Amino acid sequence: MNLFPINYNGRYGYVDKTSRVIAIKSQFDFAFLFYYGLARVKEGLKYGYINERGSFVINPHYDDAGDFSEELARVKIERKYGFINTAGKFVIQPQFEFADDFKEGLARVKIDGKFGFIDRTGKIIIKPNFEIAENFSEGLSVIGNTGLFINLKYGFIDKSGKVVIKQHFDIAKSFSNGLALISDGFWGYIDKKGKIVIKPQFSAAESFSDGLAVIGFRGDYEWLYGFIDTSGRIVIQPQFEYANNFSEGLASVKIADIPKFFEASVFEFGILQKLRKKDDQNFLLSSYISDKPSRKYFLKINIKEEEKSRIRDTLDLIGYRFAKPKYGYIDKTGKVIINPHFDTAEQFISGVARIKIAKKYGYIDKIGHFIWSPDAS
Helix, strand or coil, X not given: CCEEEEEECCEEEEEECCCCCEEEEEEECEEEEXXXXXXXXXXXXXXXXXXXXXXXXXXXXXCEECCCECCEEEEEEXXXXXXXXXXXXXXXXXXXXXEEEEXXXXXXXXXXXXXEEECCCCXXXXXXXXXXXXXXXXXXXXXXXXXXXXXXXXXXXXXCXXXXXXXXXXXXXXXXXXXXXXXXXXXXXXCCCCCEEEEEEECEEXXXXXXXXXXXXXCCECCEEEEEECCCCEEEEEEECEECCCECCEEEEEECCCCCEEEHHHHHHHHHHHCXXXXXXXXXXXXXXXXXCCCEEEEECCCCHHHHHHHHHHHHHCCCCCCCCEEEEEXXXXXXXXEEEECEEEEEECCXXXXXXXXXXXXXXXXXXXXXXXXXX
């Protein structure tokens, strides 16, 4: 993937990641990434597809459309979804209430309010019997149904439609890296036999990506996010205000605007003892809670903005410097590779990540250099 959509002077075009110049002039109302040599674009209220020269290959006359996946794209016309090929020809006629992209040879479709799956010819492979169903991932699909006096429960089916993991989870997500995220109030992970391999213990969690998963804790203190490996071992300690999944070896994380915790020795001797006023010392002691087992002081949860402001001012009295609330990128050791400069930061795709500064978007490479500066938008 070499071309990425940009907003320039209120219209969308594409920048070339290698030359770092506009390759397709800004002319569309909205634009998306290229797949199979075609990109979905929006003109007025309709969607079509362009080639890498910026010319329409499939004219914009669809009410809704998806990116090409497994050489087919879902499109909506006259309130029904079907599928076209890269030449714009319907290979599955519009007939479904809803349709999703093809994944692993099957596509999720909705018929009479229920979800099932079709193959690339449009043949129904798994009958629409499910209130909830997700795309297949690693050979299995999350499904959910309610029953008489039974709340919605989630399980998994295989590609024959057979239930291989019974529906008894309150929440379940698709398999990735051999594990699926489930919840019974806390988040944990199961294997493909339905066995819990990482017990539910996390207040927040995401699916595995690149061999690691985001986890979060909220206990008596503020939210803190870190990462675990597929054995459940914490490999990057919870320390970030927010964290996103790893992609291509990097993950975007948000550094708190004020420290979420201090090592006890730093807090007691490096900060409190340097404050001259007892009132300032007492204020910090009331804002951070001592956790003796970990030898840390944690910021209280739901602290007010005016209290945060005073913490900043108090720490400034002793020259303590800390990062503003921005996103940067870390590697799998937790080392900061790209310093936190961004208001939002997305996953890397083909060595490029979209970032936001103030209200403008741009792109960076994996060492943090701009491919397209937000100031150019």
